[in-house]
Amino acid sequence: MASSAPDEHSQDITPMDDFFTAEERAFREIVRAEIAAMLPEHLARHTRSHLHMPREVMAEWNRILHSRGWSAHHWPKEFGGPGWTPIQRFIFESELARADAPPLSVFGIYLVGPTIFSFGSPEQKARYLPGILSGEEFWCQGYSEPDAGSDLARLRTTARRSGDKWIVNGQKAWTSEGHFADHMILLARTNMEVKPQAGLSLFVVPMDAPGITIQPVITIDGAHSVNSVFLDDVTLDASALIGEVDQGWTYAKFLLNNERTNNAQIHKSRREFDLLRARIETEKGEIPAAWRERVARIETDLAALEITVLRVLADETDGREPGAKAAILKVIGSQLQQAISELAMEVLGEEAVATGLPLANDNDGYGAYWAEKHLFRRVVTIYAGTNEIQKTIIAKTVFKG
Numbered sequence: 001m002a003s004s005a006p007d008e009h010s011q012d013i014t015p016m017d018d019f020f021t022a023e024e025r026a027f028r029e030i031v032r033a034e035i036a037a038m039l040p041e042h043l044a045r046h047t048r049s050h051l052h053m054p055r056e057v058m059a060e061w062n063r064i065l066h067s068r069g070w071s072a073h074h075w076p077k078e079f080g081g082p083g084w085t086p087i088q089r090f091i092f093e094s095e096l097a098r099a100d101a102p103p104l105s106v107f108g109i110y111l112v113g114p115t116i117f118s119f120g121s122p123e124q125k126a127r128y129l130p131g132i133l134s135g136e137e138f139w140c141q142g143y144s145e146p147d148a149g150s151d152l153a154r155l156r157t158t159a160r161r162s163g164d165k166w167i168v169n170g171q172k173a174w175t176s177e178g179h180f181a182d183h184m185i186l187l188a189r190t191n192m193e194v195k196p197q198a199g200l201s202l203f204v205v206p207m208d209a210p211g212i213t214i215q216p217v218i219t220i221d222g223a224h225s226v227n228s229v230f231l232d233d234v235t236l237d238a239s240a241l242i243g244e245v246d247q248g249w250t251y252a253k254f255l256l257n258n259e260r261t262n263n264a265q266i267h268k269s270r271r272e273f274d275l276l277r278a279r280i281e282t283e284k285g286e287i288p289a290a291w292r293e294r295v296a297r298i299e300t301d302l303a304a305l306e307i308t309v310l311r312v313l314a315d316e317t318d319g320r321e322p323g324a325k326a327a328i329l330k331v332i333g334s335q336l337q338q339a340i341s342e343l344a345m346e347v348l349g350e351e352a353v354a355t356g357l358p359l360a361n362d363n364d365g366y367g368a369y370w371a372e373k374h375l376f377r378r379v380v381t382i383y384a385g386t387n388e389i390q391k392t393i394i395a396k397t398v399f400k401g
């Protein structure tokens, strides 16, 4: 009953073309051809049928991109990035999604790398950046705790100074990829005497350190991608501290902003939606009346979001603060991901009926893959700062003054 994902590419002229110069369109042709030549078919097939990426898949693609100097396409040149403009980065990301390239692990490339090259010591840059660039070392993010999510400053994990060491005790919740990461970037309390935000520090923790226990958390789709991590008297060298002591909140906010922009997942949504629409048109000849309004709504929302991303990039190019736009991207981007998976479930009908958990770990079926995504996508309005919190940020920014 399960069929493979349609793999035809969307039309070559996109609504975004009007926004690109001739040079940018030429750049797109080059990266498109190079990605096609570099991407092994087994990785593209895996991306089309699996939601949670195993370490081996991400590492293989990371290695290939690294050999071309493209694994950290948004990093400055001095730290190993290709030195592209924001628009070139947008085009590259869109071409990766169009080719069904596997995502790279978000933690190293998007979160930890920029934190370390912005705030880390020369030794930390030399030690950790090469492993992130090459995909040889994986990271996880130890921020949230059972009683500290939206209100992160309430976190209770402590790092206590003892001679030239730090002793860490506490529990981290929802640690994605913690079961195969080499290091955690940890936010811990180092000062009880000051207001909560002012007493936090950021550390690098080796995941094989004595005193760390990792417990799997099975999500609604039956898969294992998140964990609870317990830290009992974990001893860290003084060199594990990133930046200044008690300045962790400033660094953590920086890291979360990177995460929010990335979490709009605009290119992935565009690819999914184009494939879905192509499938409907192939099977039905045209979009059936019952779905027409929803398809049109998703198409217009997607186009509006793409333009908003370009506005954020224009701000970045001109050195302007994006204001509420990063939060808007997170809210609309996550709602769109859910709208697309809801449409997919209707389009696929009985093909997407869940027949057992875990859903998509060992299958190549398009239906089970979408069923898993539909269930797991409850999370996109929760993680990286819930949508309710983002809306408060938007309101405060837009209505201030």
Ligand SMILES: Cc1cc2nc3c(=O)[nH]c(=O)nc-3n(C[C@H](O)[C@H](O)[C@H](O)COP(=O)(O)OP(=O)(O)OC[C@H]3O[C@@H](n4cnc5c(N)ncnc54)[C@H](O)[C@@H]3O)c2cc1C
Binding pocket: 140, 141, 142, 143, 144, 146, 147, 148, 149, 150, 151, 173, 174, 175, 176, 177, 219, 226, 379, 382, 383, 384, 385, 386, 387, 388, 389, 392
């Ligand atoms: C699958 C998954 C993976 C994750 N991966 C990671 C990870 O790798 N590392 C990590 O550190 N964290 C991770 N998280 C944690 C995630 O960041 C938190 O779940 C998120 O910040 C929300 O916190 P919470 O779950 O404690 O919910 P709460 O903060 O308790 O919120 C519960 C509800 O109350 C609402 N709410 C709370 N405060 C307000 C307010 N002031 N105004 C209006 N509404 C409010 C929220 O919007 C939400 O709907 C992950 C979570 C999930 C589900």
